[in-house]
Amino acid sequence: GMGGFYSWRDHLVCLLVDWVYDIPRYLISCIAALILHVCSTYRDPALPSTVEALLDPKVLSLFTKLAIESVQPWECPNQGAFGSDRIWLKATTADKEELHLFAKIPARNAVIRWVLTLADVYRNDVEAYTPGGLPVLLAEAGVNTPKPYCAATKGSRFLLIMQDLRQIPKLKLMNLYEGEASPELAKTVLTNLAKLHAKFWKNPWQGSWGDTTAHRRPLICATTGHAALLVVEKLYPGLVPADIAVGFRDMLCGFRQLRAHWSDARYPMTLAHGDAHLGNMYQFGDNELGFFDWQCKSEEFCVHDVTYFLLSSYPADKLKGDEDALLKHYYDELCRRLAPGVEPPSWEVVKLFYVTKAWHCMVWFVFSAISPSFMGPEMAVNGISRICAHIKRHDGVGVLHKVLKGEFAK
Numbered sequence: 001g002m003g004g005f006y007s008w009r010d011h012l013v014c015l016l017v018d019w020v021y022d023i024p025r026y027l028i029s030c031i032a033a034l035i036l037h038v039c040s041t042y043r044d045p046a047l048p049s050t051v052e053a054l055l056d057p058k059v060l061s062l063f064t065k066l067a068i069e070s071v072q073p074w075e076c077p078n079q080g081a082f083g084s085d086r087i088w089l090k091a092t093t094a095d096k097e098e099l100h101l102f103a104k105i106p107a108r109n110a111v112i113r114w115v116l117t118l119a120d121v122y123r124n125d126v127e128a129y130t131p132g133g134l135p136v137l138l139a140e141a142g143v144n145t146p147k148p149y150c151a152a153t154k155g156s157r158f159l160l161i162m163q164d165l166r167q168i169p170k171l172k173l174m175n176l177y178e179g180e181a182s183p184e185l186a187k188t189v190l191t192n193l194a195k196l197h198a199k200f201w202k203n204p205w206q207g208s209w210g211d212t213t214a215h216r217r218p219l220i221c222a223t224t225g226h227a228a229l230l231v232v233e234k235l236y237p238g239l240v241p242a243d244i245a246v247g248f249r250d251m252l253c254g255f256r257q258l259r260a261h262w263s264d265a266r267y268p269m270t271l272a273h274g275d276a277h278l279g280n281m282y283q284f285g286d287n288e289l290g291f292f293d294w295q296c297k298s299e300e301f302c303v304h305d306v307t308y309f310l311l312s313s314y315p316a317d318k319l320k321g322d323e324d325a326l327l328k329h330y331y332d333e334l335c336r337r338l339a340p341g342v343e344p345p346s347w348e349v350v351k352l353f354y355v356t357k358a359w360h361c362m363v364w365f366v367f368s369a370i371s372p373s374f375m376g377p378e379m380a381v382n383g384i385s386r387i388c389a390h391i392k393r394h395d396g397v398g399v400l401h402k403v404l405k406g407e408f409a410k
Contacts, residue, residue, distance in 0.1 A: 004246040047157040051087035067094035100164035119218040141199035144290030175279040190330040197302040198337035205222030210299025225252040247283035247397035254404040272300040277312035303353035
């Protein structure tokens with residue numbers, strides 16, 4: 001057998017369900033995405049196919065709805081991003097106003113472009129910046145995000161133009177290759193996540209992935225999960241301990257039960273950023289913070305973002321000693337910001353989700369680590385080792401098995 005919670009027969013049935021039900025649906029979606037990609041690439045010139053096209057003042061004027069007289073490329077920072085093709089621009093308007101802009105379109109790499117189109121990542125990101133939509137509600141909540149100038153999709157193409165954050169006073173851009181969050185920075189991040197979650201409490205944004213929205217979450221099936229884990233184990237031998245690898249396979253087999261636990265009506269849903277690691281945030285001014293790259297925004301219980309942030313961005317050697325205080329800081333901030341009369345979640349539920357949501361982090365890191373085109377080796381090793389340490393520390397495999405037994409169900 002495969003060990004763990006399920007027998008080899010259970011895993012076999014799970015894989016058969018994949019091939020009879022999930023994978024055919026997935027393949028149909030793949031074919032549809034491929035047709036969409038081909039049609040939009042060769043027949044629809046409505047959106048630029050290269051970022052260099054934006055160096056034409058007429059093209060940039062068309063999409064920003066500004067009178068651009070001149071434009072030139074601007075220095076490019078190292079962000080370690082692979083999912084899109086990006087350019088930084090310095091433009092001058094007819095009124096002699098100087099603008100610094102950032103623009104991105106789908107990745108040049110055809111495989112990455114196809115996968116992210118299929119997974120609805122591009123649409124989910126661009127939709128977050130549609131002027132007059134989500135940016136207005138984020139501003140009302142005091143949640144900072146870059147000012148958008150254009151957010152457009154057509155077929156499998158998209159174009160996103162926004163302010164270049166480097167022009168913000170006292171700006172500090174961060175990424176996971178250069179450092180981790182200090183306790184002070186972590187509290188600032190958690191406070192801002194509490195603002196976001198309180199604003200959308202029991203009213204998730206309908207343009208995001210979810211159970212009740214029009215946009216379903218990307219498919220997680222056992223076959224692709226097993227394959228991804230095998231690739232990661234080959235690329236990084238010993239990175240995933242044997243007991244956690246067994247737990248990961250159990251999680252794949254019982255993913256529908258785990259997802260049902262996360263989506264239980266007893267746990268109020270909110271808007272989650274979905275990819276709340278340090279590289280998708282920026283600091284500015286006097287201890288202000290903002291978020292960008294909303295491509296994984298989703299309908300989730302609030303601890304979804306908290307767990308992902310701490311497991312992706314907080315020093316592994318300090319998390320054990322600091323996590324209770326950081327989790328309590330977030331909880332207090334959330335309770336303080338919820339509307340009068342709104343009942344907050346219990347502290348016990350918050351702690352439970354802090355354990356079970358580690359499996360969500362594990363799924364995303366394992367799937368991303370299969371290729372350096374999606375996640376660099378340093379980020380993959382640091383992230384997966386940090387998640388595995390958390391799972392061991394909190395008996396995450398044992399808690400997972402309790403979820404699969406239905407011990408936390410009504």
